[in-house]
Amino acid sequence: MRYLIIVLLFCFKSVQLVAQTNNYAISFENAVHHEAKISATFKQIAEDTLSLRMSRTSPGRYALHEFAKNVYNFKANDSKGNALKITRNNPYEWKVSGHDGTVIISYTLFANRGDGTYSQIDESHAHLNIPATFMYAPSLSERKIEVDFKTRDDLNWKIATQLPHVKKNTYSAPNLYYFMDSPTELSNHMLREFNVDGQTIKLALHDPGTEEEADAYFEKVKKVVLAEKEVFGELPSFDYGSYTFLACYILNASGDGMEHRNSTILTSTRTLANGGMEGNIGTVSHEFFHSWNVERIRPKSLEPFNFKEANMSGELWFAEGFTSYYTNLILCRAGLITVEKYVEGLTGTFNYVWNSPARQFFNPIEMSYQAPFVDASTSVDPVNRENTFISYYSYGSVLGLALDLSLREKDLNLDDFMKQVWNTYGKSENPYTIENLNNSLNLYAGKEFGNNFFNSFIYKSEMPQYNELFKTVGVSLSQNAETTYFGAAVSITDDLNGKIRSNTKIGSPAYLAGLDKDDIITSINGESFPNGIQFNTFIEDEFKPEDTLSITFLRDGLERKTEVTLTSNPNYTISLVEKNEKAPSKKILKARKAWLKVE
Incomplete structure (x- = not known):
């Protein structure tokens, strides 16, 4: 007792x-x-x-x-x-x-x-x-x-x-x-709201603009919300029946976006009247998608969240990267950007990922592990991120693109796979592992397909066959062998020298010639730089691939010399095939329409 x-x-x-x-x-x-x-x-x-x-x-x-x-x-x-x-x-x-x-x-x-x-x-x-x-x-x-x-x-x-x-x-x-x-x-701030299936979506807009500008922007927000709802088939069940966009577009803010369970922070120095009407809506798209993918479709590695130590997850290529894939895709589907702008906009991210030497060091899971060192973190000592890191946002984004187009060849699609993951893990808020994602893809698309995708592109860092995948939706992927490539980011100084701004890329002409960050190029083939022209433009206009340049440069105040043998630029160009070729077939146009959900 x-x-x-x-x-x-x-x-x-x-x-x-x-x-x-x-x-x-x-x-x-x-x-x-x-x-x-x-x-x-x-x-x-x-x-x-x-x-x-x-x-x-x-x-x-x-x-x-x-x-x-x-x-x-x-x-x-x-x-x-x-x-x-x-x-x-x-x-x-x-x-x-x-x-x-x-x-x-x-x-x-x-x-x-x-x-x-x-x-x-x-x-x-x-x-x-x-x-x-x-x-x-x-x-x-x-x-x-x-x-x-x-x-x-x-x-x-x-x-x-x-x-x-x-x-x-x-x-x-x-x-x-x-x-x-x-x-x-x-x-x-100005407040706008609308109702979707019994839940309230709010926009708290801190912007110096007019009520009319707020109305116009909110119409864009509504289109994003409804287009993303279509991906998953429903909104999440928000805890108190509402979701709030906290948008702060003022000059003294810092550009950012951060998802939360029933709200998101959106900050930008671009006011609506100064480019923000178009420039800020992408963050709206990205962060609201997180109300499904991350907030409720949650990596087990982030549970429980640790307020005392760094939080590491190997799933960020999916949590952040697949969300990034949908960011502009949703804007296209919602009619907020054109099909041409969406397709051509893939180019920068595509080149960043597939021309990076970092893939030889880390796969997408290991890139995700780097988040505590790169996610708004700071370091005083120099790092070699140009050669060793690919953002899991970007890496996951281009892999999401590849998976979507690959699934569509089987009359499947990424939307329905995301619905399956949502129904399995998100609605019940049962955290997932990488193995769970692999098994989910096996269940959705077949064991051979699912294991091949994970074994080739997630557990390893191979490159999908984009050229063939793009053809199925009438998109062209090309490289220009006649464009020269130097391999360093160089800015022209006031005294008309060329300063290398960042680490030279492993395997590039500049890297192989021994050039490094902060070297100051004083002459090429005995000549100084012409005034009023950018370095890359000068290289591309004056030289051809396989040309060898005699470089004089300063390092730590001492003059040195080296030779750089130029190569063809490895960058790709992505565009609609009808821009440079004949119009695609009805079959291909139908596949493109199903992908982008546009007329």
Whole structure:
């Protein structure tokens, strides 16, 4: 009986702890200097010492960001206002002891980068990424959270967020994870919304433009939403019946997009009137697709998300890359870009991936593993990314293209495969592995087809037969053997020398000649550069493949000489066949129409 009473008391105490609410408040009196004042109250604390941390990561990002560096003036008191003991064992954590069951903290946050990772506070807005803004108590992560956003009424700020509304300026989250995944925009924004199958899609638009411009842009957003719904056959079931685009298009923002469970951050320096009407809609397409692929079709390697360490996943070629494939495809299907623009727009990504020497080092899974080093991360020491890394966004995008066209040869398609993955893993929110994806493709298209795709292009880094695949939809893939190739990014300096801006590409003429980053080319064949012409244009106009150039250059202030033997440019051109050849057959036009879903 005594044991039973102890168990019941323990369970009651556990329920009390879970039912307790952590309360935050944030104000912006000194917004002009990018500061926020933040306080939080934690009650019914069972442990003697309460650990409080700033996150080192953010949902949707994979690298470390060290948000603690922008926190100062930290204080902690008990319920009676007595100062508590604070100890620091690492840069990210504050340990508070000597409390009476309640800990009340306060601190100042400096924030001045408006994007999907960081926060920005000024008199135009309070753009808040939650991990970059609020401390948290790891031991209280299952508690409900309430936040009082003390808006600047003098600046006409309103609140936009996926957090459910409680009252006035107070919003809630069921637990820490949902809180961390809920960016919030406080600004004088314009709000638009429409209903799809009983759910509300909202656009909170912070842009200096007109109401008419907001209306026009929202029509584009609606087309994207409906075109992506068609891929999966339905919208996700958003937790509180709505999804919010938090679009911040102002000059002091930084270009970015970041998906969240029921919302997304969209930032750009391009306002709607200054190129953003067309230039920003691609991010809308990419991020909303993530509400299926990543947020609910979720890699098991990202579960649970770790706020203390970098998050690594081998599935980003699918999670980010296949989403990137659909980004412009959706714009084409929605009539927001032309078929010609879509097809020709494949060229840059295609060349970046298939002409990269990095494929000899890493396959798409291993490229995905590089995310903690490249995903908005920074490094002081030089790196060799030009030769060792291909973005998993781009790599996955061209593989998604290849898989789609390959499936269409079997009267299948990537849309229906994505539906299958959605129905198997997304709707039930059962995280998947790479092996699960392989098995899903085997189930959808046959074991031989599925295993061949994964064994050739995912577990290895071979190149699909694009030339044959493109022919099935009336697209031309070509190379120009008469165009010269040097193999280095060179800019002309004020004194008409050529400075190599980045690492020369492995196997290129410049690389084989021993040229390297920061070398300064002073003459070619004894002649200096002509004024007013770009380096690549000069090379292409004056020389032919297999020409050998005598190069004089400076390295560390010392003059050196080498010889560069030019080759043909390895870049491809992608275009509609009717642009240079005869019109495609009705069969091919029918296949193209089925692919792009356009007349």
